[in-house]
Amino acid sequence: MLSNRSGGPLAESLSRDSEGLCNHTAAWDWLHTMQPGYMSIICAAGVVGNAFVLLVFCHRRRRCHHRRTAADVYLGNLAAADLLMVSCLPFWVATVSGGFHWRFGETMCQLVNVVIGMNYYCSVLFLTLVSADRYVALTRPLASAGGRRVAWAHGLCLGVWAAGVLLSLPALLFRTVGFFPDLGVDACFMAYPHAGWRMRYNLTVNLVGFLIPVPVVSFCTYHICRVLRESSALGGRRGTTTAAAAVVVVERKAAYLVLVVLATFVLCWLPYQVLIFLDSLDYYQVISGCAWGNALDIGVQLATYLGYSNSSLNPFLYVIVGKHFRQQAREVCRQMLCRRKWRQTAYHHNLSSAQTTAPRCDRTHEHSFVKGN
Secondary structure, three states, X not given: OOOOOOOOOOXXXXXXXXXXXXXXXXXXXXXXXXXXXXXXXXXXXXXXXXXXXXXXXXXXXXXXXXXXXXHHHHHHHHHHHHHHHHHHHHHHHHHHHOOOOOOOHHHHHHHHHHHHHHHHHHHHHHHHHHHXXXXXXXXXXXXXXXXXXXXXXXXXXXXXXXXXXXXXXXXXXXXXXXXXXXXOEEEEEEOOOOOHHHHHHHHHHHHHHHHOHHHHHHHHHHHHHHHHHHHHHHHOOOOOOHHHHHHHHHHHHHHHHHHHHHHHHHXXXXXXXHHHHHHHHHHOOOXXXXXXXXXXXXXXXXXXXXXXXXXXXXXXXXXXXOHHHHHHHHHHHHHXXXXXXXXXXXXXXXXXXXXXXXXXXXXXXXXXXXXXO
16 A cells, blocks of 8 residues: 555554564554455445546547547546556455455555555646646636647646656565565565665655645645636626626636645645654654554554545545536436437337237248148
Protein backbone atom coordinates (compact mmCIF):
# COMPACT_ATOMS: atom_id res chain seq x y z
CA MET A 1 0.00 0.00 0.00
CA LEU A 2 1.00 3.65 0.01
CA SER A 3 2.39 3.63 3.51
CA ASN A 4 6.10 2.86 3.65
CA ARG A 5 6.51 2.38 7.37
CA SER A 6 5.72 -1.29 7.04
CA GLY A 7 5.53 -1.93 3.36
CA GLY A 8 1.77 -1.84 3.24
CA PRO A 9 -1.14 -2.96 5.38
CA LEU A 10 1.24 -5.45 6.91
CA ALA A 11 1.87 -2.44 9.10
CA GLU A 12 4.65 -1.80 11.56
CA SER A 13 3.59 -4.78 13.64
CA LEU A 14 5.82 -7.01 11.51
CA SER A 15 8.98 -4.99 11.91
CA ARG A 16 8.43 -3.97 15.51
CA ASP A 17 7.42 -7.45 16.63
CA SER A 18 10.35 -9.01 14.82
CA GLU A 19 12.69 -6.56 16.56
CA GLY A 20 11.07 -7.28 19.91
CA LEU A 21 10.57 -3.58 20.58
CA CYS A 22 6.83 -3.44 21.17
CA ASN A 23 4.11 -5.79 22.20
CA HIS A 24 1.19 -6.59 19.95
CA THR A 25 -1.78 -4.38 20.79
CA ALA A 26 -5.54 -4.93 20.52
CA ALA A 27 -5.69 -1.91 18.20
CA TRP A 28 -3.84 -3.86 15.52
CA ASP A 29 -6.33 -6.73 15.82
CA TRP A 30 -9.19 -4.29 15.34
CA LEU A 31 -7.43 -2.64 12.40
CA HIS A 32 -6.76 -5.94 10.65
CA THR A 33 -10.37 -6.99 11.23
CA MET A 34 -11.92 -3.88 9.68
CA GLN A 35 -9.51 -3.58 6.74
CA PRO A 36 -11.02 -6.21 4.39
CA GLY A 37 -14.60 -4.96 4.74
CA TYR A 38 -13.63 -1.31 4.40
CA MET A 39 -11.45 -1.95 1.34
CA SER A 40 -14.20 -4.06 -0.23
CA ILE A 41 -16.68 -1.17 0.09
CA ILE A 42 -14.17 1.27 -1.41
CA CYS A 43 -13.43 -1.17 -4.22
CA ALA A 44 -17.07 -1.86 -5.12
CA ALA A 45 -18.14 1.79 -5.01
CA GLY A 46 -15.00 2.96 -6.80
CA VAL A 47 -15.17 0.45 -9.64
CA VAL A 48 -18.86 1.08 -10.36
CA GLY A 49 -18.65 4.85 -9.91
CA ASN A 50 -15.46 5.53 -11.87
CA ALA A 51 -16.42 3.13 -14.66
CA PHE A 52 -19.70 5.02 -15.03
CA VAL A 53 -17.86 8.37 -15.03
CA LEU A 54 -15.60 7.15 -17.84
CA LEU A 55 -18.67 5.91 -19.72
CA VAL A 56 -20.26 9.35 -19.46
CA PHE A 57 -17.07 11.11 -20.58
CA CYS A 58 -16.69 8.72 -23.53
CA HIS A 59 -20.31 9.38 -24.49
CA ARG A 60 -19.69 13.13 -24.33
CA ARG A 61 -16.55 12.74 -26.43
CA ARG A 62 -18.40 10.80 -29.10
CA ARG A 63 -21.46 13.07 -29.21
CA CYS A 64 -19.92 16.50 -28.55
CA HIS A 65 -16.29 16.26 -29.60
CA HIS A 66 -16.12 19.97 -30.49
CA ARG A 67 -17.48 20.96 -27.07
CA ARG A 68 -14.96 19.04 -24.96
CA THR A 69 -12.93 21.07 -22.50
CA ALA A 70 -9.51 20.58 -20.94
CA ALA A 71 -11.24 20.04 -17.58
CA ASP A 72 -13.08 17.07 -19.11
CA VAL A 73 -9.75 15.56 -20.14
CA TYR A 74 -8.22 16.04 -16.68
CA LEU A 75 -11.25 14.71 -14.80
CA GLY A 76 -11.49 11.75 -17.18
CA ASN A 77 -7.87 10.85 -16.50
CA LEU A 78 -8.49 11.31 -12.77
CA ALA A 79 -11.35 8.80 -12.99
CA ALA A 80 -9.07 6.38 -14.87
CA ALA A 81 -6.41 6.68 -12.16
CA ASP A 82 -9.01 6.08 -9.44
CA LEU A 83 -10.40 3.08 -11.33
CA LEU A 84 -6.96 1.52 -11.64
CA MET A 85 -6.28 2.00 -7.94
CA VAL A 86 -9.53 0.53 -6.63
CA SER A 87 -9.14 -2.39 -9.06
CA CYS A 88 -5.95 -3.34 -7.20
CA LEU A 89 -7.53 -3.35 -3.74
CA PRO A 90 -8.98 -6.91 -4.03
CA PHE A 91 -5.43 -8.25 -3.92
CA TRP A 92 -4.94 -6.67 -0.50
CA VAL A 93 -8.42 -7.69 0.66
CA ALA A 94 -7.52 -11.32 -0.01
CA THR A 95 -4.08 -10.87 1.57
CA VAL A 96 -5.29 -9.25 4.80
CA SER A 97 -8.12 -11.78 5.10
CA GLY A 98 -5.55 -14.57 4.78
CA GLY A 99 -3.35 -13.28 7.60
CA PHE A 100 -1.12 -11.22 5.25
CA HIS A 101 -0.06 -14.24 3.23
CA TRP A 102 0.68 -13.00 -0.31
CA ARG A 103 -0.40 -15.63 -2.85
CA PHE A 104 0.11 -13.71 -6.09
CA GLY A 105 3.87 -13.79 -6.60
CA GLU A 106 6.56 -11.14 -6.42
CA THR A 107 5.75 -9.57 -9.81
CA MET A 108 2.16 -8.85 -8.81
CA CYS A 109 3.40 -7.62 -5.43
CA GLN A 110 5.41 -4.97 -7.28
CA LEU A 111 2.86 -4.07 -9.99
CA VAL A 112 -0.14 -3.79 -7.67
CA ASN A 113 1.69 -1.42 -5.34
CA VAL A 114 3.12 0.64 -8.21
CA VAL A 115 -0.42 1.26 -9.46
CA ILE A 116 -1.67 2.10 -5.95
CA GLY A 117 1.26 4.47 -5.38
CA MET A 118 0.70 6.13 -8.76
CA ASN A 119 -2.86 7.02 -7.84
CA TYR A 120 -1.91 9.57 -5.21
CA TYR A 121 0.65 11.40 -7.31
CA CYS A 122 -1.49 11.36 -10.46
CA SER A 123 -4.58 12.50 -8.56
CA VAL A 124 -2.94 15.52 -6.97
CA LEU A 125 -1.30 16.52 -10.26
CA PHE A 126 -4.51 16.14 -12.26
CA LEU A 127 -6.40 18.25 -9.73
CA THR A 128 -3.67 20.89 -9.89
CA LEU A 129 -4.04 20.98 -13.67
CA VAL A 130 -7.84 21.26 -13.34
CA SER A 131 -7.57 24.23 -10.98
CA ALA A 132 -4.99 25.90 -13.25
CA ASP A 133 -7.22 25.35 -16.29
CA ARG A 134 -10.22 26.91 -14.53
CA TYR A 135 -8.00 29.84 -13.53
CA VAL A 136 -6.93 30.41 -17.14
CA ALA A 137 -10.48 29.96 -18.46
CA LEU A 138 -11.91 32.54 -16.03
CA THR A 139 -9.13 35.11 -15.73
CA ARG A 140 -7.64 34.92 -19.25
CA PRO A 141 -10.43 33.66 -21.51
CA LEU A 142 -8.70 34.99 -24.66
CA ALA A 143 -5.21 33.77 -23.74
CA SER A 144 -5.62 30.54 -25.69
CA ALA A 145 -8.34 28.93 -27.70
CA GLY A 146 -10.39 26.12 -26.13
CA GLY A 147 -9.25 23.63 -28.74
CA ARG A 148 -5.63 24.49 -28.07
CA ARG A 149 -6.13 23.98 -24.32
CA VAL A 150 -7.62 20.54 -25.01
CA ALA A 151 -4.63 19.60 -27.17
CA TRP A 152 -2.27 20.76 -24.43
CA ALA A 153 -4.31 18.82 -21.87
CA HIS A 154 -3.66 15.50 -23.61
CA GLY A 155 0.09 16.13 -23.59
CA LEU A 156 0.10 17.23 -19.96
CA CYS A 157 -1.86 14.12 -18.96
CA LEU A 158 0.77 11.91 -20.60
CA GLY A 159 3.39 13.79 -18.60
CA VAL A 160 1.45 13.24 -15.37
CA TRP A 161 1.19 9.49 -16.00
CA ALA A 162 4.93 9.34 -16.71
CA ALA A 163 5.67 11.30 -13.52
CA GLY A 164 3.42 8.96 -11.53
CA VAL A 165 5.33 5.93 -12.81
CA LEU A 166 8.70 7.50 -12.00
CA LEU A 167 7.66 8.56 -8.51
CA SER A 168 6.36 5.02 -7.83
CA LEU A 169 9.55 3.29 -8.98
CA PRO A 170 10.68 2.52 -5.40
CA ALA A 171 7.77 0.09 -5.14
CA LEU A 172 9.01 -1.62 -8.28
CA LEU A 173 12.60 -1.71 -7.05
CA PHE A 174 12.19 -2.59 -3.38
CA ARG A 175 8.87 -4.45 -3.09
CA THR A 176 9.47 -8.12 -2.48
CA VAL A 177 7.89 -11.20 -0.96
CA GLY A 178 9.58 -12.60 2.13
CA PHE A 179 8.85 -15.13 4.84
CA PHE A 180 8.06 -13.89 8.36
CA PRO A 181 8.63 -16.77 10.84
CA ASP A 182 6.60 -15.11 13.63
CA LEU A 183 3.50 -15.04 11.44
CA GLY A 184 4.30 -18.06 9.31
CA VAL A 185 3.39 -16.22 6.08
CA ASP A 186 5.04 -14.98 2.91
CA ALA A 187 4.33 -11.26 3.03
CA CYS A 188 4.56 -8.52 0.40
CA PHE A 189 6.57 -5.72 1.97
CA MET A 190 8.95 -2.86 1.19
CA ALA A 191 12.58 -3.90 1.72
CA TYR A 192 14.52 -0.64 1.60
CA PRO A 193 18.31 -1.15 1.27
CA HIS A 194 18.85 1.38 4.09
CA ALA A 195 16.72 3.58 6.33
CA GLY A 196 17.49 6.71 4.30
CA TRP A 197 14.98 5.59 1.67
CA ARG A 198 12.23 6.02 4.23
CA MET A 199 13.06 9.73 4.45
CA ARG A 200 13.26 10.02 0.66
CA TYR A 201 9.76 8.62 0.44
CA ASN A 202 8.43 10.97 3.13
CA LEU A 203 10.08 13.96 1.48
CA THR A 204 8.63 13.05 -1.92
CA VAL A 205 5.12 12.62 -0.52
CA ASN A 206 5.23 15.93 1.37
CA LEU A 207 6.80 17.90 -1.49
CA VAL A 208 5.05 16.51 -4.56
CA GLY A 209 1.81 15.71 -2.76
CA PHE A 210 1.44 18.86 -0.68
CA LEU A 211 4.06 21.63 -0.51
CA ILE A 212 4.30 22.16 -4.29
CA PRO A 213 0.68 21.72 -5.48
CA VAL A 214 -1.10 23.35 -2.53
CA PRO A 215 0.28 26.88 -3.14
CA VAL A 216 -0.57 26.55 -6.85
CA VAL A 217 -4.09 25.33 -6.10
CA SER A 218 -4.57 28.00 -3.42
CA PHE A 219 -3.49 30.76 -5.81
CA CYS A 220 -5.83 29.50 -8.55
CA THR A 221 -8.71 28.98 -6.12
CA TYR A 222 -8.41 32.48 -4.70
CA HIS A 223 -8.53 34.12 -8.13
CA ILE A 224 -11.33 31.79 -9.30
CA CYS A 225 -13.47 32.81 -6.32
CA ARG A 226 -12.64 36.49 -6.86
CA VAL A 227 -13.60 36.36 -10.54
CA LEU A 228 -16.80 34.50 -9.75
CA ARG A 229 -17.80 37.12 -7.19
CA GLU A 230 -17.11 39.92 -9.68
CA SER A 231 -18.99 38.06 -12.41
CA SER A 232 -21.94 37.49 -10.10
CA ALA A 233 -22.06 41.18 -9.24
CA LEU A 234 -21.76 42.09 -12.91
CA GLY A 235 -24.49 39.63 -13.88
CA GLY A 236 -26.90 41.26 -11.46
CA ARG A 237 -26.56 44.68 -13.05
CA ARG A 238 -29.02 46.04 -15.50
CA GLY A 239 -28.01 46.01 -19.11
CA THR A 240 -26.22 42.70 -18.90
CA THR A 241 -27.12 40.51 -21.84
CA THR A 242 -28.81 37.16 -21.33
CA ALA A 243 -25.97 35.38 -23.13
CA ALA A 244 -23.34 36.94 -20.85
CA ALA A 245 -25.35 36.04 -17.76
CA ALA A 246 -25.69 32.45 -19.01
CA VAL A 247 -21.91 32.19 -19.50
CA VAL A 248 -21.37 33.44 -15.95
CA VAL A 249 -23.75 30.79 -14.57
CA VAL A 250 -22.08 27.99 -16.55
CA GLU A 251 -18.58 29.00 -15.48
CA ARG A 252 -19.70 29.38 -11.86
CA LYS A 253 -21.14 25.85 -11.80
CA ALA A 254 -18.02 24.36 -13.43
CA ALA A 255 -15.74 26.14 -10.98
CA TYR A 256 -17.94 25.11 -8.04
CA LEU A 257 -17.61 21.43 -9.02
CA VAL A 258 -13.83 21.75 -9.28
CA LEU A 259 -13.62 23.47 -5.88
CA VAL A 260 -15.71 20.77 -4.20
CA VAL A 261 -13.55 17.99 -5.70
CA LEU A 262 -10.39 19.80 -4.55
CA ALA A 263 -11.73 20.34 -1.04
CA THR A 264 -12.71 16.68 -0.72
CA PHE A 265 -9.28 15.57 -1.87
CA VAL A 266 -7.60 17.79 0.72
CA LEU A 267 -9.87 16.56 3.52
CA CYS A 268 -9.21 12.92 2.62
CA TRP A 269 -5.43 13.17 2.23
CA LEU A 270 -4.41 15.92 4.67
CA PRO A 271 -4.30 13.54 7.70
CA TYR A 272 -1.91 11.29 5.77
CA GLN A 273 0.35 14.25 4.96
CA VAL A 274 0.45 15.30 8.60
CA LEU A 275 1.25 11.78 9.81
CA ILE A 276 4.00 11.34 7.22
CA PHE A 277 5.57 14.56 8.52
CA LEU A 278 5.32 13.20 12.08
CA ASP A 279 6.93 9.99 10.85
CA SER A 280 9.88 12.07 9.68
CA LEU A 281 10.16 13.56 13.16
CA ASP A 282 10.04 10.03 14.56
CA TYR A 283 12.87 9.03 12.20
CA TYR A 284 15.08 11.80 13.61
CA GLN A 285 13.91 10.88 17.14
CA VAL A 286 12.45 14.31 17.75
CA ILE A 287 9.51 12.35 19.12
CA SER A 288 9.96 8.71 20.02
CA GLY A 289 8.75 5.89 22.19
CA CYS A 290 6.99 2.57 21.77
CA ALA A 291 3.50 3.88 22.52
CA TRP A 292 4.03 6.81 20.18
CA GLY A 293 5.36 4.50 17.47
CA ASN A 294 2.30 2.24 17.67
CA ALA A 295 -0.05 5.22 17.61
CA LEU A 296 1.77 6.68 14.63
CA ASP A 297 1.76 3.39 12.70
CA ILE A 298 -1.96 2.82 13.29
CA GLY A 299 -2.67 6.44 12.42
CA VAL A 300 -0.79 6.12 9.12
CA GLN A 301 -2.82 3.04 8.25
CA LEU A 302 -6.14 4.74 9.04
CA ALA A 303 -5.13 7.90 7.17
CA THR A 304 -4.11 5.80 4.17
CA TYR A 305 -7.53 4.16 3.97
CA LEU A 306 -9.23 7.54 4.40
CA GLY A 307 -7.21 8.73 1.43
CA TYR A 308 -8.20 5.69 -0.62
CA SER A 309 -11.85 6.50 -0.01
CA ASN A 310 -11.39 9.66 -2.07
CA SER A 311 -11.18 7.48 -5.19
CA SER A 312 -14.72 6.23 -4.58
CA LEU A 313 -16.16 9.62 -3.54
CA ASN A 314 -15.36 11.59 -6.71
CA PRO A 315 -18.06 9.98 -8.90
CA PHE A 316 -20.72 10.80 -6.32
CA LEU A 317 -19.48 14.40 -6.18
CA TYR A 318 -19.92 14.69 -9.93
CA VAL A 319 -23.51 13.49 -9.60
CA ILE A 320 -24.36 15.63 -6.55
CA VAL A 321 -22.63 18.87 -7.56
CA GLY A 322 -22.27 18.69 -11.35
CA LYS A 323 -25.60 19.59 -12.97
CA HIS A 324 -24.21 19.14 -16.48
CA PHE A 325 -22.75 15.77 -15.53
CA ARG A 326 -26.17 14.70 -14.20
CA GLN A 327 -27.71 15.63 -17.52
CA GLN A 328 -25.10 13.62 -19.41
CA ALA A 329 -25.52 10.70 -17.01
CA ARG A 330 -29.29 10.70 -17.49
CA GLU A 331 -28.81 10.70 -21.24
CA VAL A 332 -26.42 7.75 -21.03
CA CYS A 333 -28.85 5.82 -18.80
CA ARG A 334 -31.74 6.67 -21.12
CA GLN A 335 -29.81 5.38 -24.13
CA MET A 336 -28.82 2.21 -22.31
CA LEU A 337 -32.44 1.55 -21.31
CA CYS A 338 -33.70 2.32 -24.83
CA ARG A 339 -31.09 0.00 -26.30
CA ARG A 340 -32.07 -2.74 -23.88
CA LYS A 341 -35.77 -2.29 -24.66
CA TRP A 342 -34.99 -2.30 -28.38
CA ARG A 343 -33.11 -5.58 -28.03
CA GLN A 344 -35.93 -7.11 -26.02
CA THR A 345 -38.48 -5.90 -28.59
CA ALA A 346 -36.38 -7.23 -31.46
CA TYR A 347 -35.99 -10.57 -29.68
CA HIS A 348 -39.74 -10.91 -29.05
CA HIS A 349 -40.47 -9.80 -32.62
CA ASN A 350 -38.10 -12.40 -34.04
CA LEU A 351 -39.54 -15.01 -31.71
CA SER A 352 -43.13 -14.21 -32.72
CA SER A 353 -42.14 -14.16 -36.39
CA ALA A 354 -40.57 -17.59 -36.06
CA GLN A 355 -43.67 -18.93 -34.31
CA THR A 356 -46.05 -17.59 -36.96
CA THR A 357 -43.83 -18.63 -39.84
CA ALA A 358 -43.34 -22.22 -38.66
CA PRO A 359 -47.02 -23.31 -38.95
CA ARG A 360 -47.23 -21.79 -42.43
CA CYS A 361 -44.29 -23.84 -43.51
CA ASP A 362 -45.94 -26.94 -42.05
CA ARG A 363 -49.22 -26.21 -43.85
CA THR A 364 -47.43 -25.58 -47.10
CA HIS A 365 -45.50 -28.77 -46.74
CA GLU A 366 -48.68 -30.66 -45.87
CA HIS A 367 -50.55 -29.19 -48.84
CA SER A 368 -47.76 -30.12 -51.22
CA PHE A 369 -47.64 -33.63 -49.83
CA VAL A 370 -51.39 -34.13 -50.36
CA LYS A 371 -51.20 -32.62 -53.79
CA GLY A 372 -48.33 -34.91 -54.65
CA ASN A 373 -50.49 -37.87 -53.74
